[in-house]
Amino acid sequence: MKKFTVIARPDEISEELKHRTIADLKMAGYEYNPDWPDYCFVIGGDGTFIYAVHSILRKHKKNLDKVLFYGIHTGTLGFYTDYLDTEYEEFMETFLSGAYEITTYPLLQVEYDTHKHNAINEIRVENSARTQLIDVYVNGEKFETFRGTGLCVCTQLGSTAYNRSLGGAVIQEGLDFIELTEMAGIHHSKYRSLEAPIILKGDTELEFRSPSFHDAIIGCDADVYRIDEVESIRIHICQTASVHMIRGRKVSYFDRLKSLF
Ligand code: NAP
Numbered sequence: 462m463k464k465f466t467v468i469a470r471p472d473e474i475s476e477e478l479k480h481r482t483i484a485d486l487k488m489a490g491y492e493y494n495p496d497w498p499d500y501c502f503v504i505g506g507d508g509t510f511i512y513a514v515h516s517i518l519r520k521h522k523k524n525l526d527k528v529l530f531y532g533i534h535t536g537t538l539g540f541y542t543d544y545l546d547t548e549y550e551e552f553m554e555t556f557l558s559g560a561y562e563i564t565t566y567p568l569l570q571v572e573y574d575t576h577k578h579n580a581i582n583e584i585r586v587e588n589s590a591r592t593q594l595i596d597v598y599v600n601g602e603k604f605e606t607f608r609g610t611g612l613c614v615c616t617q618l619g620s621t622a623y624n625r626s627l628g629g630a631v632i633q634e635g636l637d638f639i640e641l642t643e644m645a646g647i648h649h650s651k652y653r654s655l656e657a658p659i660i661l662k663g664d665t666e667l668e669f670r671s672p673s674f675h676d677a678i679i680g681c682d683a684d685v686y687r688i689d690e691v692e693s694i695r696i697h698i699c700q701t702a703s704v705h706m707i708r709g710r711k712v713s714y715f716d717r718l719k720s721l722f
Contacts, residue, residue: 464494467514470505473534474546477502477520483623485553496520500556502705503541504530507622510541512681514581514704529563530574531556531707538720540618543710555709564708565664569639570699571679573691580681581704582619584686584696586646587611592678597641597654598668607654609646611677614639614667614696621721629658634714637663639698669694 465486469479475598482502483493492498503513510532518530519639532542555561583714586595587610595607611649615624620632620653629642642658661667671677674688687693 462490462492462498463490463499464565464703465500465502466493466495466498467502467504467519468509468516470509471505472505472514472535472616472618475504475509477715478533478535478546478549478656482553483548489557489632498528501528504535504546506534506536507541508683509538510539511581511720515682515684518579518702524607525702526705529707531709533669538617538712538717540621540717541706543712552709556707559670561707561709564706566706567616567637568699569616569619569681569696571681571696573679573688573694576686578679578681578684579686579702580619580687581616582622582682583613583624583680585611585613585623585644585678586674586694587613587680588674588677592647593677594671594689596670598670600666604655605645606652608644608652610644611652613642613644615642616698621718627658630660631718632660639663639665639719641667646658647698654667663698665697667696669696674717 464531467479467482469475503510503706506581518525533544534542535546564654568581569584571578571584593609593611597604613624613627617632617636622686624642627642629640632638638660640660646654646656674691679688681688
């Protein structure tokens with residue numbers, strides 16, 4: 462019997478839809494099993510979707526590839542969802558009829574010392590306490606020395622999130638790129654780095670080195686880790702896991718984008 466879990470934003474509408482989803486899926490012969498799900502239904506917004514991916518990653522990192530995520534938005538249109546809460550019937554019918562496509566999205570991975578973490582939107586190295594110096598290497602080649610608050614590396618899907626607030630370019634869906642954007646870089650006669658966001662091929666390996674990451678953190682979407690004693694950080698697309706999403710109704714990318722502003 463196929464198993465499912467439901468992760469909902471803690472608000473009244475999302476919680477109500479969660480109970481309805483559980484009841485309808487059980488009625489259709491699926492087993493509610495939050496520990497070993499084949500399907501993860503996500504009810505909320507893009508932020509809830511990211512939370513759901515991280516909670517499955519935390520529980521069963523090796524099994525992320527076996528889970529299909531399916532989202533319904535209880536706000537405006539999102540990038541991780543194709544339905545609004547008012548379209549619940551269509552959302553459920555599409556799933557039960559199997560008339561959907563599965564799209565795979567890459568995860569970013571950061572590695573330092575013995576640690577590995579993943580992100581679906583972006584990985585940030587930031588220091589709000591002092592000026593952070595970072596030597597940036599692209600595929601092993603020294604590119605620049607950055608000074609400022611930090612650097613953000615995002616996926617195509619994450620380009621509309623934090624990256625956009627930093628002045629990064631939005632990357633259209635279907636393009637296999639990552640993007641590196643500065644967070645409050647210092648640019649004057651003594652210090653200079655690229656300043657503009659740079660879009661890189663999806664298989665690029667970035668390395669950030671610094672004489673000191675004291676007081677700096679690594680942000681992986683909403684998760685944060687201290688890196689005081691770390692000397693080198695490598696960021697690339699994860700080769701061992703990705704996120705598989707059920708995509709039902711076709712929604713124009715530009716309609717999603719328009720709903721952002
Ligand atoms: P959150 O409250 O879950 O999300 C913050 C906002 O970012 C929400 O409005 C969320 O949309 C939106 N969002 C998330 N992913 C998006 C995407 N790929 N494209 C467009 N909008 C997106 O915040 P959180 O849990 O702290 O962090 C999760 C993510 O939020 C981070 O990965 C980061 O990208 C983003 N964030 C952005 C800023 C900023 O722009 N200054 C600050 C903090 C966090 P929904 O309303 O649909 O959930």
